[in-house]
């Protein structure tokens with residue numbers, strides 16, 4: 001989805017569109033879209049700057065930090081971005097520092113790539129840690145088994161070396 005700044009008038013341009021999973025490349029982030037993401041908002045063109053704001057609604061499949069199993073999560077990501085001409089970039093960057101959730105970019109070639117903006121916003125909002133359940137037991141460090149599903153016994157053998165002799169006796 002591209003906004004062409006040459007044909008964009010002075011009145012706000014409202015958009016509401018969907019992006020299919022294959023249109024957003026989250027490769028290497030251990031995350032992918034479960035279904036099309038919806039993006040709704042508006043773009044307002046000023047002299048040296050175009051403001052874009054809206055909300056992304058997406059369902060993502062991400063990995064549990066502990067056991068690496070896929071988990072589905074719904075995200076509602078509000079965003080606010082300013083696209084400025086190269087001459088105004090330094091000044092706008094200062095404004096970005098003062099406004100916490102504002103994202104400032106340079107306009108390249110008179111167009112704004114909303115797909116790229118959406119991709120960046122999703123990446124920024126991916127949680128650093130996410131768990132499939134609060135008490136996820138994670139993977140066994142020894143054998144790699146998912147300890148939520150399998151009781152692999154590695155830990156027991158590790159914890160009780162005292163019994164090893166006795167076990168050998170029985171074997």
Ligand SMILES: [Zn+2]
Nearest residue numbers: 064067132136
């Ligand atoms: Zn887990």
Ligand SMILES: [Zn+2]
Nearest residue numbers: 140143152154
């Ligand atoms: Zn194990």
